[in-house]
Amino acid sequence: MGTHSAPRRARPARTSEEARFRLRRTLTPQRSGTQFVITVLFIALGFTLTAAVSGNANDSILANARQSDLVSLLDDLAQREARLQAENTRLETARETLLGGDEYSALNEAKRRADALGVLAGSEAIAGSGIEVSISGNLTASTLIDAVQELRDAGATAIQISDRDLAVRIVANTWFADSTSGITVSGTALQVPITISVIGDSSVLVPAIKIPGGLVDTVGSGGGEVKITESQNVDISAIVPLPNS
Amino acid sequence: MIPAIGLLVGIVLGLILQPTVPVWLQPYLPIAVVAALDAVFGAFRSVLDGLFNDRIFVISFLSNVLVAAVIVFLGDQLGVGSQMSTGVVVVLTMRIFANVAAIRRHLLKA
Numbered sequence: 001m002g003t004h005s006a007p008r009r010a011r012p013a014r015t016s017e018e019a020r021f022r023l024r025r026t027l028t029p030q031r032s033g034t035q036f037v038i039t040v041l042f043i044a045l046g047f048t049l050t051a052a053v054s055g056n057a058n059d060s061i062l063a064n065a066r067q068s069d070l071v072s073l074l075d076d077l078a079q080r081e082a083r084l085q086a087e088n089t090r091l092e093t094a095r096e097t098l099l100g101g102d103e104y105s106a107l108n109e110a111k112r113r114a115d116a117l118g119v120l121a122g123s124e125a126i127a128g129s130g131i132e133v134s135i136s137g138n139l140t141a142s143t144l145i146d147a148v149q150e151l152r153d154a155g156a157t158a159i160q161i162s163d164r165d166l167a168v169r170i171v172a173n174t175w176f177a178d179s180t181s182g183i184t185v186s187g188t189a190l191q192v193p194i195t196i197s198v199i200g201d202s203s204v205l206v207p208a209i210k211i212p213g214g215l216v217d218t219v220g221s222g223g224g225e226v227k228i229t230e231s232q233n234v235d236i237s238a239i240v241p242l243p244n245s
Numbered sequence: 246m247i248p249a250i251g252l253l254v255g256i257v258l259g260l261i262l263q264p265t266v267p268v269w270l271q272p273y274l275p276i277a278v279v280a281a282l283d284a285v286f287g288a289f290r291s292v293l294d295g296l297f298n299d300r301i302f303v304i305s306f307l308s309n310v311l312v313a314a315v316i317v318f319l320g321d322q323l324g325v326g327s328q329m330s331t332g333v334v335v336v337l338t339m340r341i342f343a344n345v346a347a348i349r350r351h352l353l354k355a
Contacts (some may be wrong), residue, residue, distance in 0.1 A: 026292045034299040039251035039308055045281045051264045052274045071264020204276045226289040 049207035070140060077123035119158055122171035126158050128199045130234040133215070137224020141176035141183055147196065147215040148174075154208035156200040160236040163190040167238035202230045272326060273314040276333055280313035281306060286344040293351040313337070315325045 062070065085088075098106050118124035133147075143160070148170055151159055159170035168174070170186040177184040182191045198205055206228055209215040216226045266274055284306040292299045311335050320329025 014354055016354045022293055022295060026297060032299075034301045035247060037303050038299060040279075041287075041303065042248040042251035043255035043258070045278070045285070046252045047259045047264070048255075048274060048281075049278050050256050050259025051266050052278050054259070054263060156316075176348060215280070 003223050011183055024096035064100070092111055120171075121242070122158070122169040122238075123242050125235075125237045125239055126199060127233060127235045128157070129202065129232045130156075130197065130230075131202045132229045132231055132234060133196040133198070133209060134227045134229075135196070135215075135219055135224060137219060138222055139183060139194070139219060139224060141178045143215065143218045144176050144183060144185075146218070147209060150208045150211070150214055151196075151200070152203060153200050154200065154204045156198045156205060156235050158199045160197045160238050161185055161194055162197065163192070163194045166190060169236065169238040171239050171240050174233065197234050197236055201237060206230070252331050272321065272330065273317055276313045276317050276330055277310045279334055279337045279341075280309040281348075283344070284309045286341050286348070288343045290347045293348060 066071070094109065097109060115124060119126050148159060161168050161170060163182070165189055166191070168188045170185075174186045179189050182189060183194065184190070209226075209228070211217075216228075219226050284302070287305065288302045290299060291302075316333055317326060317330050320326040323329075
């Protein structure tokens with residue numbers, strides 16, 4: 001095709017036979033400089049075509065994600081890594097102490113965990129800094145449940161609800177019911193006014209029960225009164241007996 | 246014929262060598278490939294029109310690729326790189342369709 005001279009004006013093939021003939025004539029191998037250049041161009045085209053296709057095959061999901069998605073994805077990964085790192089460090093330290101230390105330290109560790117679990121299960125008495133919330137006026141069980149949930153979310157270590165002479169420790173399986181003269185907590189009938197003693201960070205606990213729609217709001221709208229006292233020495237003495245196993 | 250074999254050789258080479266595209270080239274390569282395909286289909290059509298000129302083909306092939314890459318580069322500099330590549334791809338694809346339609350009319354009379 002290097003030799004054939006192109007006409008200036010388009011002369012479309014009149015029949016498909018003529019078109020096929022032109023195609024065949026163009027496709028017949030010829031030796032010329034431009035033919036060589038064209039071949040090189042086609043080789044380059046084929047090569048880049050596969051390169052572009054294979055380069056696009058991987059990480060196409062990430063490539064098509066929007067920037068905000070990528071940022072949140074990255075944040076997620078970073079947070080997860082930090083969490084796992086922290087856990088890893090904690091476990092490494094525990095392992096070191098258990099391996100390197102004598103029996104005494106292993107025993108200490110076990111005791112420490114038993115104490116922590118005892119506080120959670122309510123089988124240990126505990127004293128510490130926290131708040132005492134006294135509530136007067138009528139009070140429903142559902143308000144009390146909401147309050148307990150709020151306090152737990154706020155990081156309460158231990159919670160106890162008491163009236164003038166009875167006290168009940170709040171644990172995972174504590175239940176609440178309305179009764180004629182007050183609230184029944186896990187089978188113990190408490191008379192209003194009651195006091196909720198909570199051990200935890202008072203700077204977090206106080207806002208937790210003061211939030212709009214929280215305990216203070218609900219009791220206040222029912223005509224009751226809530227009094228919050230921060231104390232360095234909240235004593236939680238009620239315990240839940242361990243089930244016989 | 247020889248260029249067609251060249252295309253096959255290029256594809257096979259690409260499959261065997263599994264080239265990794267350098268990062269700076271990544272936005273331009275797909276556009277360049279589409280531009281080159283446009284040139285190829287245009288050449289195919291002009292063969293059937295009896296207008297084919299190998300010199301024009303080589304020049305149009307190279308300038309197509311170059312212009313497409315420059316447009317995308319310009320878009321990148323202006324901060325509208327992805328829109329610009331979309332625009333280039335749309336235009337080139339329309340041209341490819343038009344060329345293929347002409348080729349089809351020539352060969353099949355339909």
